[in-house]
Amino acid sequence: MIRLIGYGNPGRGDDGLGPAFAARMGDVPGVVVSTDYQLTVDHALWIAEAERVVFVDALIRSDAPFEFAPVGPSVMHDVTSHSLSPAAVLALSGTLFGAAPEAFVLGITGYEFGEVKEGLSARAEENLRLALAFFDDWLVRSDGGFAHA
């Protein structure tokens, strides 16, 4: 099972890229999709039973439309607020539940974060479209059976 977590605040412009990605994924066999404002300690439990985990977040200051990279557990990412990094969530899940899923971060580049507003910027929308297409392809390539519905 793949657990995909799209996180960010949809009320803060392009920070909503993660939840928007999750919302547009649709139903994909073998993929459990969820959204949240931010990563917290709860997600250590969410990912504990997954074989693979994909964290989808908005990316700031990148020239690429999106970036996709593996991520491993790290306690170097200290718990400095209620919000955690993907690496810290993985470390917590490993420490508490012995979980060691293969994990990736899909960062989608956004541009407008400062204002209180709903909806993505036009450039972020385009990046989201590209990221969804990439992810469809990745699912098929990496698992040989999943197809985006």
Place this chain on the structure above:
Amino acid sequence: MAEPRLIEISPVTRVEGHGKVTIHLDKDGMVDEARLHIVEFRGFERFIHGRLLWEVPVIVQRLCGICPVSHHLAAAKAMDVICGVDQLPPTAEKMRRLMHYGQVMQSHVLHFFHLAAPDLLFGFDAPAERRNIFEVLREKPELGRRAIMMRKFGQDIIEATAGKKIHGTAAIPGGINRNLPIETRDGFLKTVAEMQDWSLDALALARDYTLEHAELVGGFASFPSKYMSLVREGDGALDLYHGNLRMIDAEGGTIFDQLPYDRYHEVLVEDVRSWSYMKFPFIKEIGPDTGWYRVGPLARMNTVSLIDTPLANAAREELMAAHGTVKVHAVLANHWARMIEVLHCVEKITELLHDPDLQGTDLKATGDRREEGIGVIEAPRGNLIHHYKVDENDQVTYCNLIVSTTHNNEGMNRAVKDVAVKHISGQPEITEGMLNHVEVAIRAYDPCLSCATHALGQMPLEVELLDAAGQTLDKRARAT
């Protein structure tokens, strides 16, 4: 020490949202002034203008990723009034209460186990690399697992009552849009007894820490103040969802009592200061200098006459008796108070799960439309006020929010000053451990700085050391 200096701590960690602390030292190295600054502002109250009344309880949850349920319910209560509904059907009120108890429980558990525990377990002066949740888990893995399972229980209650863990839609103007299916109730009944056992264990941890460190707790950012919360109509019992306002002074004397909360603006006003976006509320009749007050778990323990669940009531009586003063002023006793409230929430959840009203089908009331509504709730961090005006097109024309952290603004600033004077004044060298003392004082209030400036997401908080000429001499900033 020849030159005055300024210390900056940035960001203050293990709080929700970010801010900055500045500490001014005079030429003798004594603390001259210490302030908690909130440096960003994004104007949520303006954002909400023009939105339709029925969508407000959903949209306001975007104020905060940690306590969205509190905003959801406070806004829904205000919109009940605008829709002319003064009394909800029993199913609607009990579903909302269940949602709220789940919220307070999971919020307090997160704060105590994951944010405060490193300081309490290892000490405020412990090396920074040791003061984190991973070190806590290494020593006490079972504690960490329980904390996550308790938080999950609270989150599951929220999901069952609000529809979703985040951005729930269940509380609607005049009622609720769902009841609790019997099979869902039965699922919770299987685990709630264990939650109560774990709550009692957590309470014992917080109590024992407070009693075993009585000297530290008694002297750490501890000062008398006024306290405010909702209390239940009639007997003044703890009521996190509804009631009237009670304000007491440091000795327990009444300033106002059983004041309907829609009159909050008659007794409270907000002061603005140039160096922070967070306002400073005070009691209008007393004035800003001495009219400030505090809210939150410890404030509630001080204001209420009793708690209507037996285990939590006994725990509150023990807390009050242990401090030897009429009211408890030690900010670190907030942790004990939080765990009493966790126990209270679990007791209330148990009570509600056995109430057949949760399976009722009368979910919504209607009434004659009004132009203005005020909703107040006791959020995990304290009193939360939502105030709206709506025009004939159902669009919001006015919004004022006073969140718990704003109520506590003066108290947090005084706590920063108190700790800075005791731990930094006259020291030849400023260490990370000393600065952490300042953060611990802020953290004890569990502030939500994002909510407090009505911003979204996170804002960095720093601590800065300045000389008398305003030059930065030292600065602490942590990446998040």
